[in-house]
Amino acid sequence: MTQTLSPTERQLPASATIRDNDAAVVDVESLGRVLLGKWADNRLAARKIAGMEAMQTPAGLTYTEHRERVMDQLKILVESKSVHGAFPKYVGGEDSHGANVAGFTELVVADPSLQIKAGVQWGLFGSAVMHLGNREHHEKWLPGIMSLEIPGCFAMTETGHGSDVASIATTAEYDAASEEFIINTPFRAAWKDYIGNGAVNGKAAVVFAHLITQGVDHGVHAFYVELRDDNGFLPGIGGEDDGIKGGLNGIDNGRLHFSNVRIPRTNLLNKYGDVAADGTYTSDIESPGRRFFTMIGTLVQGRVSLDGAAVNASKLALKTAIQYGTERRQFNGASDIKEEVLMDYQQHQRRLLPLLATTFAATFAHEELLHKFDDVFSGAHDTDEDRQDLETLAAGLKSLSTWHALDTLQECREATGGAGFLAENRFTALRADLDIYATFEGDNTVLLQLVAKRLLADYAKEFAGADFGVLARYVVGQATDVTLHRTGLRRIAQSFRDSGSEKKSAIALRDPRTQHDLLADRVGTMVAEVATALKEARGLPKDKGAAVFNENQHALIQAARAHAELLQWEAFTRGLERMEDAGTRQVMTWVRDLFGLCLIEKNLGWYLMNGRLSAQRARTLGPYINRLLAKIRPHALDLVDSFGYGQEHLRAKIATGAEKVRQDEAMEYQRLLRASGAAPVDEKVLIARRKAEQKKSRK
C-alpha cells in the first residue's frame, strides 16, 4: 500500500509551482477577435440576424405554430441573402464554403429549429443538387431552392436504416422504354423517415435509392423527385407526420413512401454515375464502394455545421451559467453576513471550468475544420487524401462537440438550480433541441468507428508486415518530434520521455510537450493494440472475423475518441500562438492546460496501468488541476465575455445581472435593518451570550 498523503503533502514541489502571474488579464476584445476566426464578418452578420426578435421563438408555441414561425424565418433568411453563399456564382451564389458555414453555425443562437430547417433546405437538399447534379440541374432547380420557391427534402434515412446508408432499400429502376426511373419503397422499413420538410412543406426531394438498370444494382444514387403540388402529394407518393419530437419542433419531420413513382431519366443527379437513354450505366469511378463514399463525402458540410453549432450553443450556456455563478450567493462560508458567490466554490469551478476549457478547444478545432472544409470545396486543396482527412476530422469533431454541448447544457442547467429549469433561461429548450445532434448526420458512435477505421488504415499503411519489435523502434524514432504541425490526422506516435522518470517531477504536467506526448501515446498505443488483435481476424471465416472485431469495438471507439481529443488539444495549442496579448495568452495557456490535464485525469487508469505515469506523478494531478481552477476563476467572466454574445443572443433572465440586483437589494435591506437597531437577535447568539454569562457568574 502506498502511504496515504494529506492534501498538503500532495501539493506540488516548489519547482513545479505555477508562476503566480497577477498581471495576467484577459483582453476580452482581442481574444474575441481570435475566436471569431477567419470569417469574422460572416459570423457577425449572422449574429445580427440571429439577434432579431423575428428570428427567435417564444416558449410555449404548439408544434404547428412553431413550424409556421420557422418557415417565416426562413423567408427572412432568403430576403437577407444570408444562406446562399455556398452556391455557384452562375446561380447567384458566391462559391464561398467556409464563410457560408461560419455564418450558418451562428443561427443556432436564434433557434436551433431555424438553423436545422435552413440546413435541410440549403445545406442538405440544395447541397445535394449542387454537389451531385450537373450544371443543367443547378440552373433548373437551384434558383427555386435558394428562393424557397421549392422547399425540399433530403430523403436519405429510412425507418429501417439510420446511419447505415448503403443498406437503404428504396429502389430507382430504369425503364429504357419510357426513359424514366421508377421509384419504389418496397416495404415499410424502406420508408424515408425523419425527413425535414417531409411532413408538410416539401415540394421536392433528393431521394437516395439503389439505381438499377439492365438488371444490375449500381448502389445508392440520388434522384430529384417532385413530391407535392398545391393539392398535396403527387400520385404514387404518400407519407405521414413524425409528430412531436423531443426538440426541433419547428421542423416538420415526416415519412415518405413511393409506389411506382416515375421520374425522367435526367432527374438522376449524375455527377458520379449516369444512365444513358438505352440504360447503359457509366461512372468515372469504377469501384462501387469508392463511388458511394465519394458521393456521400460531398455531404460532409452537415457534420461541419453541426460541429460549429454545438460549440456555439455551449458558449451561450456557459456565458449564462458563469454570469449567474459570479452573482448568486449561497451558504455562509468564510463570512457570517455575506454568503459565498457560487463561482468561488471549488465544486462549482470543477463543474463549469473544464467545460469552458473544452469549449475553447472545440472552438479552435472547429475553426481548423472550417479551413480544411473551405480548402477542399474551394478546390485549393482537394486531393483524395484531403477529402479523407476532412471527413475523418468532421466525424471526430462533430461527435465530441455535440456530446459536449449536451453535457454543458445539462451541467449549466443543474449549476443554476431551479432557475435553470425555467424556459426563460433557455438551457432546457436548447438541450432538447441539440439532443438529436448526437445521432443525426451520423450517429456519433458510428462516426467514431469511421474515425477508427481511418486510424487503422493509416496504421496498416505504416506498419504493414512489421512485427512488434520493429514497431517499437519506429515509435521511439518518431517520438523525437512529430509534434505540433498543422495536419488533419496524427501519425501514430508515442513518447517514452515521461514514463518511469521519477526525477522529472510534476512540473512536466504543465509542459505542453508532456501533455501532447501523453495524449498522443494513448492514441497510438490503443490503435496498435486493436490493430494487432484484428490481424488475427484475417483469414478467419467471416463470422469469426466479425466476432474478433466485435470484441474490440469498444476499444476502437475509445481510441477514436482519444484521437479526436488530441486534435482538439493541438488546435487549442496552435490557437494560443495567435494571441498577441501576453496576459490573454497566459490565462488561455492555463485554460489549455486545464483541458489537457482533465483529459489525462479522465483516463488516469490507462496511464497508470500502462506505465505512462508513475503513481507519484499521478497524485500531483488532482491538486494541480484544483490550483489551475483557482487561477482561472478570476478570469471566468472575461473568458465567457470573449464569446461576444449579447443579451439579444443570450435571452436568459439570469444572464442579465438580475440576480446581482436581487442580492444587492437583500444585503442593503439587512444592512439597514441592523443599522436601525430593530433587527431581531438570533436565538443562537442569545444562547451563546447566556452561556458566557453563566460561565462568568460561576467564576
Place this chain on the structure above:
Amino acid sequence: MTQTLSPTERQLPASATIRDNDAAVVDVESLGRVLLGKWADNRLAARKIAGMEAMQTPAGLTYTEHRERVMDQLKILVESKSVHGAFPKYVGGEDSHGANVAGFTELVVADPSLQIKAGVQWGLFGSAVMHLGNREHHEKWLPGIMSLEIPGCFAMTETGHGSDVASIATTAEYDAASEEFIINTPFRAAWKDYIGNGAVNGKAAVVFAHLITQGVDHGVHAFYVELRDDNGFLPGIGGEDDGIKGGLNGIDNGRLHFSNVRIPRTNLLNKYGDVAADGTYTSDIESPGRRFFTMIGTLVQGRVSLDGAAVNASKLALKTAIQYGTERRQFNGASDIKEEVLMDYQQHQRRLLPLLATTFAATFAHEELLHKFDDVFSGAHDTDEDRQDLETLAAGLKSLSTWHALDTLQECREATGGAGFLAENRFTALRADLDIYATFEGDNTVLLQLVAKRLLADYAKEFAGADFGVLARYVVGQATDVTLHRTGLRRIAQSFRDSGSEKKSAIALRDPRTQHDLLADRVGTMVAEVATALKEARGLPKDKGAAVFNENQHALIQAARAHAELLQWEAFTRGLERMEDAGTRQVMTWVRDLFGLCLIEKNLGWYLMNGRLSAQRARTLGPYINRLLAKIRPHALDLVDSFGYGQEHLRAKIATGAEKVRQDEAMEYQRLLRASGAAPVDEKVLIARRKAEQKKSRK
C-alpha cells in the same frame, strides 16, 4: 514502458475463467416478485392506476391544458384512495408510510407531472401539516387536503435561496396584541419560488419563515397560510407564474410574496416550537440548529420518493431500449444477408448493460431505504441515530438515482437513434421531466455534502485524537470482517488483502469480498484524507478555515458519492440472497459483478495511484467486463421483463415489437425476390465475376 499486450494475451488466466453456466435461465416471474419487494400489492395497485389512459398525458398539450389534465388526474387519485395511506387513521388514513411511498413512486410511469403534483399536495403540503402540526391541525385541515378541497403549496424555497433553507428571508413576526403572526417577504429575493400549486391552484400553503417573537429570531418554522379564495389572492398576498419549464409542465409552479399578511397564532405548526399568547417561545429541542434539522428531517419522504421514482423511470427506459435493441438490425457483420441485432454489438452492450446493472442496484437500495423510512415513521425504530441514518441514506441514494435516471434516459434515447427522439417513444419527455429531480428536494451536489458531513462526523467519533499510525492499525484490524451486515452507514474500513499480491490473480475480481473491500477502502481512505486536511482548519480564522474546506470540497463530494455507491453494491448483494431460483441468482450475480467492476473501472486511476490494484490486475478488468457483458447479453430481455411493466406503462411504439415486424417483412421481401430470380445483380458481384473470368481467360 509496460509491454503492450494483445487483447488475447490480456485475457484472464484459465483459473479465472468464469464458469460457463449455460443452464442459467432467469425466472422472470420470481425475479419480478423479489423486485416488487415488501409492498408489492401497493405497487401493483398503483401500476393499475398508472396504466389507465385517463392518468396519462398525450404529447403536445399546451402547458395550461396539461395543468388542467393533471389536476383532473389528482381527483382520480382521491377517488381511488391511492394517496392517503400515510395520514393518521383518525382522519381516514392508514398510518402506513413505506406502503404509501412504494405506490406513489409508481405513478411516475403515468406522467411525472402527475406524480410530482400529487407529491406537492400530499407528500409535501399534507406531510408538513401532519409532521409539523398537532392533532387539532390535523383534524382541521387534513381532511380537506386529502380530498383536494384544499389544494395547497409547500412554500419553502425562495428565489434567493435554493437548497439552503436556513438562510431564507421570509419572516413571521408575532404580534401579541392581536395574537397573530405577520408574514412578510421583505425583498424580491425572499419571494417563494418554484412553488407547485403556486401559480393557479393553491388555496393554502405551509409557509416556511423565520419565527420572530419578543425581539428574538428562533429560526425557520412552518405556518399554515390561506392564499386564495374563489376571487384569487387574499389581501397582502401576490405572486406570479413561473411559466413554462423544461419539463413537469402539468404543474403550476409559481412565485408568492407576502406583505403584512396576518394569520392566527394557532396557525403555527407547533410540534417542535410554539409561541404562547403572550409571545413566549418554547420548544422541546433546546438547540436551534438541532430543532431546525429535526423539523426539516420529517420531510425526508420527498427524497425517498424521488429516489424510487427515478429508479422506476430508468426501468421503463431500459425495457424499451433493450426490447428495440434485440429487434433492430443494422450493418452487416458476420453475415452477408442478415444484419446484426444491435444488442449483439459490444458497444451497445457497453452502453446499456452497465446502466441496467446500476438500475438493479438502485432498486435494491431503494427497497432498503423504504424499509428504513417505514421503520422510522412507523416508530418501530425511531432513535436519533435512525433518523440520521435515514436522512443520510436518502440524500445519498436520491443523488445517485436521479442522475442515473437522466444518464439512462439519454443513453436509451441515443441508442435508439432517431426513433428515440420521437415523442411517441417517450424518452425525451421523461428525461425533460426528470431533469429537475437532480436539483429539487435538495440539489444533488448539496445532498452529497450532507452525506460527506455525516461521514466526517462518524470518522471524528471513531478517531478523535488518533494519529495516522493508530488509524492505520485500526483499519487493518477492522478489515477482517465488517462486511455485509445490514446498516445504513458503513464504518470506515479498508482492506489490504488485495493490494500488492500479484499471485492472487484476476479471479479475485469476481469475489464479492474483493469488490466490497475495494469499494469500501476507497470510501474510508478518501474520508480519512479529507478529515486530516480539515483538521488543519481547526483553530484557523473563519475565512482561512473556509478556504481549507473549499480546497477539499471536490474530494469530499467524491467520497460521499463513493459511499453511496458502496451502499448500492451492498444492497444488491443482499438482494441476491433473496433469490431462490439458482439460475436467476447466477445471472443476477453476474449483473452485480458488472455493477461492482464498472464502479472500480470508473475509478481505476484511484486504485492504481493508491496501490490498491496492481497494473497487472487492472489490465484484466476491461476484458473481464467485456466477457461479463457477453454472458449477460442473452438474458437482457428477461432482465428488463422482470421489471413487470406492461404496454400500458411503456407506451412506446418501439417497445411493442413493431420493429421486429418491419425487419421480418423486409427480410421476407428480399427472400422472395431472390427466390424469384428477378433480383438485380449487385455491381460489386458483377465486377468480382468479371475479374474472375479475366483471370481464367489469361490462364
